[in-house]
Amino acid sequence: MPKRRHEPIRTCVGCRQEGSRHSLIRLVRTPEGAVVVDPAGRAPGRGAYLHPTEDCVRQARRRRALERALKAAVPEPVWQELASGSADSGIFGFPASGRPGGAGEDPGPR
Numbered sequence: 001m002p003k004r005r006h007e008p009i010r011t012c013v014g015c016r017q018e019g020s021r022h023s024l025i026r027l028v029r030t031p032e033g034a035v036v037v038d039p040a041g042r043a044p045g046r047g048a049y050l051h052p053t054e055d056c057v058r059q060a061r062r063r064r065a066l067e068r069a070l071k072a073a074v075p076e077p078v079w080q081e082l083a084s085g086s087a088d089s090g091i092f093g094f095p096a097s098g099r100p101g102g103a104g105e106d107p108g109p110r
Contacts, residue, residue: 013065014056024049
């Protein structure tokens, strides 16, 4: 029986529910202080995770959860990018149920 790989668990700042790192979108405050979306999930800086759903984006904005988690103001273009991408198809082309390679799926060669 093959050994199962550990799947990192992160918490969505919008709904406060846990999910696999691959099922959430990472936003990062860069060392220069800019807040950007990190689709690869590897950019250096302080990160926060958000489900790719309209409800989680709306809750995070209403409660100022991203600002609090990143300790920086989130600029309007980032909110617009999140809002436009989270509509029907999910953020950045990923389905609303999560990114490919989510929990239980084989992430492929690394």
